[in-house]
Amino acid sequence: MSFWPNADHWSVQIPLRTPHPRLDVLADTGVVVLEDAPFECPESEYLALEYMDWKSGGDTNFAPIATADGELDCRGFWDKGKTDKDAEWTSNAQVAPSIRDYVDGVGANFGRVRTIKLAPQDREAAIRSIHRDDNNRFNPDDEGWVVRSWVELTDNPDSYMILMDNDADGLPDPDTEIRVPLHRGARFVVDTQRLWHVVVHTGDAPRYALITSFESGPTLDAWIHDNLPADDRAATPA
Template sequence: MAITTSALKNEYTKRAMHLLGIRKSAPIPKETPHYRMPALEAGGGHLVMRKYSGPEIPPAEWESLEYTTYATDPHTFFAPITSPTGRIELVGACEAGKKDLDCTWTPNAQRCPTIVAWLESIGARFGRVQLLRMSPNTLRECRWGLHLDVNNAANPQSSGWIVRVWLELTDDHSSALLVRRKAFDRSTETSIRLPKYQQAVVDSEKLWHGGHHKGPGVRYALIASFESSPELERWIASQLP
């Protein structure tokens, strides 16, 4: 629709489109027996940690990767480092006939050894891992795009709830992750600043979220799905300010 590329692309028309059924609402996740981490729950679904302090990550480890995107979003690209099929494609676990945490390294993994080392150093089970390449956007566009992820559709209830871990790679004072408890309630919104090497954990199936990046440069960040577990909790505790 043309209105989605005009000045009418804002959270007010978005709400109207939801009410009219033109744009479907994401299903609100129900309470399940999945293990959830108390610290993340107490933090309202997100925790901001210290910056990554390991070996410098060379820009070539994100600039040389093979990227792809969704047909509906020509401004944001993803380089899968793992995927359910092991191929460089954006496919969900259910589509591939797998569980959410069952992923395989893609050819991109060979090009980013420092990033792979960071992932493995966390010591917890992870699934899909993607490198985000994002062009500048406006706050209005960011709020239009706020969404919930579907991380646990094929995650057995005996496993921990899958959450997302962020590692910002480029340095821009304008880069931020907006999170909201309620889709159309701005009073529930928090802006998580993302300078270079900022680490954060977000329950992205609980919190509406979207990236804001004024630019002018391109933003790169690593986004990884991790299982809530004692191992992940220990790593989070070791990284808190």
């Protein structure tokens, strides 16, 4: 492989160990896969959103649905002096009521809500964009750690998200790689400030997904438990 992050990568400077309350369900691997989504966002909704040219993890465009102040803005909440939570709906939320209802239904405090449009990219191209997220800037130490959830809106079962934990130098450790397949309705929650991540998209058309920031706490924990696959739910204490 021609590229691999080194100690100069900007992600290495993002804090990993802080006092913030975290979810036990993410303690082991940093990711939990849920049952497939109980709803399907109509193509007419997510294609009609207003997308912005914003690059993250490849050739991407984003449609902001909830932001720091309700404006169509892809920048981090810290640019408005806020943590990535207590978001306000944008004009895009009126275009995609199924997404707004889904996020509201979780019940947890949410930050940025947006759909991503990702052009096809192979693994070598994807690895050039592998990164960790700065989700908790300005987050008080006694408030819940911000994590992210995904819902796949298009059907790309041969595409997958790469997730890697950190080695001793804070770089992605290939021995910890997890691949999450991206069929329509696939759902998962990831500690993206902890895990390096990027998507390998093997399709011949753009992939669309919903990405939402949520604050860790009892409400999100209960929602995750209620949405685990049946076998995992039975084996996991409530």
